[in-house]
Amino acid sequence: MNQTIAAPTAQQQGLHPDTYATISLFCALIGLGLPAVVFGHIAYAKNGTxxxxxxxxxxxxxxxxxxxxxxxxxxxxATS
Structure with a gap:
């Protein structure tokens, strides 16, 4: 049995920019401000859809x- 393993495509190698945008939106909705900012900027910089x-x-x-x-x-x- 000789099986060939295909190399991963470009989409399989990393997260799609829309995934980062979804993570950012989810973090913002549940109140995690810092991850929302970080993932939002990553998604925006990758110029997704x-x-x-x-x-x-x-x-x-x-x-x-x-x-x-x-x-x-x-x-x-702190001031009160």
């Missing part, structure tokens, strides 16, 4: 808003 870019932008913008609220909360908690 238009839907992926919109999800990435929403993910990192929501992540930045969450980080800002967290910072404001920590500052107000």
């Amino acid at each position: 238009r839907t992926g870019n919109m999800m990435a932008v929403f993910g990192f913008v929501a992540g930045y808003i969450e980080l800002a609220f967290t910072l404001l909360f920590l500052i107000s908690f």
